[in-house]
Amino acid sequence: MDEASLAKLHEEMRHCRRCLKAGYPITSGAIFSGPATATVMVVGQAPGVREKETGLPFSGPAGKRLFSWLAKAGFEEEEFRAMQYITAITRCYPGKGRSRGDRVPTAEERKLCAPFLVCELDLVQPGLIIPVGRVAIDHFLGRGKLADLIGVVFEKDGRLFLPLPHPSGANLWLNRPKSQALIRAALGRLRQLKKEMAL
């Protein structure tokens, strides 16, 4: 729980231009939030256009849905933002992709940004990690079907992982009745962990 070291890391992340130098059209600085005392770390894919404007992770429509899920597990948004850590696999807005949606960060960008996640984990030491969306889930838990991952708590390297699907409205997986049941199961497990771990 070293706030000074974390503040130094945050400064380094804010000034990072590795992806720009590698030729990627990122259009924001790094976006993340949270203290070194956090016990939960939410890791998304990358900030979106709304986050670019606000500088706050998960502050767009997808964030609204994510916080509505977290509320069902007993976490209130304002308190969660103040107490817990929110970051992403790549921390800068990647810009629009070929379709209307945001560009998915390339494997090279993910690799360029990965050392920051190692440092964040090292300094924050969260007991529970919530990877949100395919890219973050793959990073921590490897490739697998969402149907086999959502609603399950995994233990790896002394930490617990509770994956959640990407809360974007563009994620059609969310609309299936079976998916809704899996999300409800995941939030039930999260509520249970909140009590057990005093999160």
Ligand code: SF4
């Ligand atoms: S996405 Fe990560 S590695 Fe790329 S410029 Fe932003 S902070 Fe640096």
